[in-house]
Amino acid sequence: MKIPGNSATRAIPHDNLYLFKSCVTGSLYPGIEKSIRYVFDRIGVHYTDDPRHSSCTGFGYHAGVVPLRTNLALNARNFSLVSEHGNKNIVCTCPTSYGNLKECKELLSRDASLRNDTAGILKQVGRDYCDVPEISHASDIFLARLDDIRAKAVYSFSGIRAVTHHGCHYSKIFYKEVSSGNSERPTVLDDIARGLGCDIIDYEERSLCCGMGFHHTLTDREYPKAVLLRKFTSILENRPDLIITQCPGCTFNLDYYQECLSRQLGRIDIPVLYFSEMAALVLGADPYDIGIDMHATPVEPLLEKIGILGVSK
Amino acid sequence: MGETGMLLSSGAIWKCGQCYSCRMRCPRDNSAGMGILALRERSVREGIAPGYILRIASIIKSNLYERGETFLPSMITDSLLAEFGPRTLMRCSGNRARRIRIGYHIGDARQEPIPGASMDEIRMIMRLTGYIPDGGDENSGK
Numbered sequence: 001m002k003i004p005g006n007s008a009t010r011a012i013p014h015d016n017l018y019l020f021k022s023c024v025t026g027s028l029y030p031g032i033e034k035s036i037r038y039v040f041d042r043i044g045v046h047y048t049d050d051p052r053h054s055s056c057t058g059f060g061y062h063a064g065v066v067p068l069r070t071n072l073a074l075n076a077r078n079f080s081l082v083s084e085h086g087n088k089n090i091v092c093t094c095p096t097s098y099g100n101l102k103e104c105k106e107l108l109s110r111d112a113s114l115r116n117d118t119a120g121i122l123k124q125v126g127r128d129y130c131d132v133p134e135i136s137h138a139s140d141i142f143l144a145r146l147d148d149i150r151a152k153a154v155y156s157f158s159g160i161r162a163v164t165h166h167g168c169h170y171s172k173i174f175y176k177e178v179s180s181g182n183s184e185r186p187t188v189l190d191d192i193a194r195g196l197g198c199d200i201i202d203y204e205e206r207s208l209c210c211g212m213g214f215h216h217t218l219t220d221r222e223y224p225k226a227v228l229l230r231k232f233t234s235i236l237e238n239r240p241d242l243i244i245t246q247c248p249g250c251t252f253n254l255d256y257y258q259e260c261l262s263r264q265l266g267r268i269d270i271p272v273l274y275f276s277e278m279a280a281l282v283l284g285a286d287p288y289d290i291g292i293d294m295h296a297t298p299v300e301p302l303l304e305k306i307g308i309l310g311v312s313k
Numbered sequence: 314m315g316e317t318g319m320l321l322s323s324g325a326i327w328k329c330g331q332c333y334s335c336r337m338r339c340p341r342d343n344s345a346g347m348g349i350l351a352l353r354e355r356s357v358r359e360g361i362a363p364g365y366i367l368r369i370a371s372i373i374k375s376n377l378y379e380r381g382e383t384f385l386p387s388m389i390t391d392s393l394l395a396e397f398g399p400r401t402l403m404r405c406s407g408n409r410a411r412r413i414r415i416g417y418h419i420g421d422a423r424q425e426p427i428p429g430a431s432m433d434e435i436r437m438i439m440r441l442t443g444y445i446p447d448g449g450d451e452n453s454g455k
Contacts, residue, residue: 026421052431054382054427055381059373063353064354067354067444124437175337183337213329219369256394259401
């Protein structure tokens, strides 16, 4: 059996970032994007928030409906925008953007014919082909700056029993580059959550995909339901207070499917929070400003339990 | 080649969940998921993908052409919410209005939509890469 990649085989940038926004995050949970900005602003992480970049196209590419050639050229354009800001490091809010941008960067770096074709297309839109430095996921940065978050914390998740679910496109595509733990057992979220006060509970199916499957969630919900039935059966063995996520698609699946799975599993009602929402709440963000009431499974009872004000009405 | 043709027209290639467990576990560093993507792309290009995939393909192409985004808030419809259950429908059908409260647009994934000049570049790249025909729009490329 292949030995999974170990932690930290790459340098994690701490600052000087280009914020790469996700169409799935912005459509399903815009508050996640707001919470990332909130935390960066509070702890002094400098980033460029450029409206000009396009979607990474990863949702369509992995559904099989956006061609590779278009994917490469649009992301080469995105890389060219990043280089205008002094070659900043890209930070993604979504693991699919993270995996897809890294895939594009690798393909363009190692395949001269793809690079020449893409550079020719960019030339026609008046842009030059540029490489980019590091591509990270926001959770990498939060982990690297965890001490800064803890230093400004005004609330704690102390006493909350949580399970974590890492995004497949974070830990399984570039499996040697997980910033804590390894691809079979990533611990990026575990480390962040422990730092914010949580007790982390293990469960057997922690590396099982959420079943998003891209087009499946829109066209064939039997696949996500079957995968989530297995996942929640395992999670419910220990009935945690909270599920912590790293991907907007996983957040949606673990959050929205709870009601329909209750027909087989009984009432579930375990709130799901993105790591950045947790960190923003710990730093004192107004829960409604980061859209906490946009979650399908109510988060409000958990927030009351940990004493965050303004959510009990 | 005959077997490739069978794969292209079968439903098997659309079952993959693109989780890449295959990639991280393969002892030879291969990735079945990436191979499936190549087959999916050809199946869509040749118009032999199942109808429900061609409909999704058309929506995603239109989203990218109109907004520069593949996924948009409009893809979460009330009929989809109702499939999850009555509480989810009741709680989340108001999320479009909540987007405005937290500073986002109802119909766009971004707080600040992609500017027009950038959209021109994005559409030009879609044409130059053959994703939509020369001189066409996203509708003529369906």
